[in-house]
Amino acid sequence: MKRIFLGVLLFSGTAIFAQEKDSIVTTSVSTEILSVVKNDTIDTIVKKQADAPQKVQPIIALTSEDSSATKYQLSDYKNAANYDKAWLKQIKESASLFDTIYNKIATERIENIPVSFIDLPTDTLKARLARLNAKTPFNVEYNESLERVIKSYLSRNRGLMERMLTISQFYFPMFEQELDNFNMPLEMKYLAIVESALNPRAKSRVGATGLWQFMYGTGKEQNLEVNSYVDERSDPIKSTKAACEYLTRLYSIYNDWDLALAAYNSGPGNVNKAIRRSGGYTNYWNIRNHLPRETAGYVPAFLATMYIFEYAKEHGIYGEVVDRPYFETDTVHVKSMLTFDQISRFTSVSVEELEILNPSYKLNIIPFQEDRNHALRLPTSVMGKFVSNEDDIYVLAEEELKKVEKPLPKLVKAESQSRYRVRSGDYLGKIAEKFGVRVSEIKRWNGLRSNNLRVGQRLTIFSRNSKAIAAAKPEPKQKPIPPGAKTHTVQSGDSLWTIAQKYSGISVQNLKDWNGISGKNLKLGTKIMLCDCSTKKI
Secondary structure, eight states: OOOEEEEEEEEOOSOOOOTTOSSOOOOOOOEEEEEEEEOSSOEEEEEEEOSOOOOOOOOEEEEETTEEEEEEEOOOOTTOOOOOOTTHHHHHHHTTHHHHHHHHHHHOOGGGSOOOOOSOOHHHHHHHHHHHHHHSSSOOOOOHHHHHHHHHHHHHSHHHHHHHHHHHHHHHHHHHHHHHHTTOOGGGGGHHHHHHTTOTTOBOTTOOBTTTTBOHHHHHHTTOOBSSSBBGGGOHHHHHHHHHHHHHHHHHHHSOHHHHHHHHHHOHHHHHHHHHHTTSOOSHHHHGGGSOHHHHTHHHHHHHHHHHHHTTGGGTOOOOOOSSOTTSEEEEEOSSOEEHHHHHHHHOOOHHHHHHHOTTBTTSEEOOBTTBOOEEEEEHHHHHHHHHTHHHHHHHHHHHHHHOSSOOOOOOOGGGEEEEEOOTTOOHHHHHHHHTOOHHHHHHHHTOSSSOOOTTOEEEEEOSOHHHHHHHSOOOOOOOOOTTOOEEEOOTTOOHHHHHHHSTTOOHHHHHHHHTOOSSOOOTTOEEESSOTTTSOO
């Protein structure tokens, strides 16, 4: 009788954590040896149980002579892996690249870009673009303007593209997963490079924030929370989902991804006006000269970035290969307020790395709210330490916070947000004193790089002074509707944005100006004028 003996050694992994779950179940560390005995008549499996699970030891408090802060030694399971921090420098140094890309798109006119003489024959470029066009729903067709942008990127922005190839390894897997969930073209991931240079804390001069550069109002429409502690526009996962939802809505309007991109950058109203001014064309390249300058360079920058990423090897452009990509992290919902300093001492993860993994927390504090979950993201290899000692961590953290001499900032929800219009004689110190906030906070909320203000400029303020907020929000006075004016009656589910999309050539700002609307809330049954009826004959 012939027998075949097969020994299989299996090691169970560390605890598996489900993303964004409140309770995380840990599995015991065990080793099993399975011996499979096979003959002509019987198959038997003999199972041998190895050592019992290791117990996690209590938290040990450590103090050092040169530091007044207490550090903690947390035990973990033996097979917890050591994580690699080498990529931290790459992400930190890449944060400054946002300004380079932003200025290039916002200020350069394609026609003024100097011709770059590089080894890329036009026929070769045409063939490569044709291959790209065949596999993507974007209109990747050759034209001289696109050739000029691509060659400019290859000659003048080569180093920037190499850095983007490196940083993209942390974000692209997550982008692709979310894009696939929404059945969107995976090439849309390159948009985040054009928008923010993959910097989740990027903030433009007009206040657009995060990887996908959401303005405050658009972020609120997409349910991204903004308060004194949190700005979810900087949360890579939540903002990516919001961007997918918003781009999908725009595509449903135009049925063209190029126009959806243009509308994402400048708003549907500007795209609609450009279509009219071009004589009714709906191809991006035919309406480009009628778009705002930044948007005119936006889609070409996106297509150039796509080309360089797809043909990087052919041009000798390589990024550094990183050991730990972005998706090898995990999250847990916090059950009590924690500071990054405390988390760092509990887990030995540096505050600098916590800032990169958790960019949506503006003050390096994770708040606790009964009605909303806030997640802490950690490397998977140290998540076991945190979860295994979670209850004790919250107790120690709470005791530490009670001893803090200066109380932590109070949570100010987005409902306490107001828009203030700068008046003659205003300056930042005066406005800050009026609302009970700091000048530095006003500058951070509005992306201001200097103290200069202009009359009529609008500032976003998160104030704890309810009287100042009330004074800054005058009661809206709807303009009287003249007889015969074309109107829309507000129905359930209506918003200014949805109303603007129903009527060609009308933007949200048009509706606000024509009707004297300052906010976003609409009352059912209200009649909205669809023209500037005070200056035009009906």
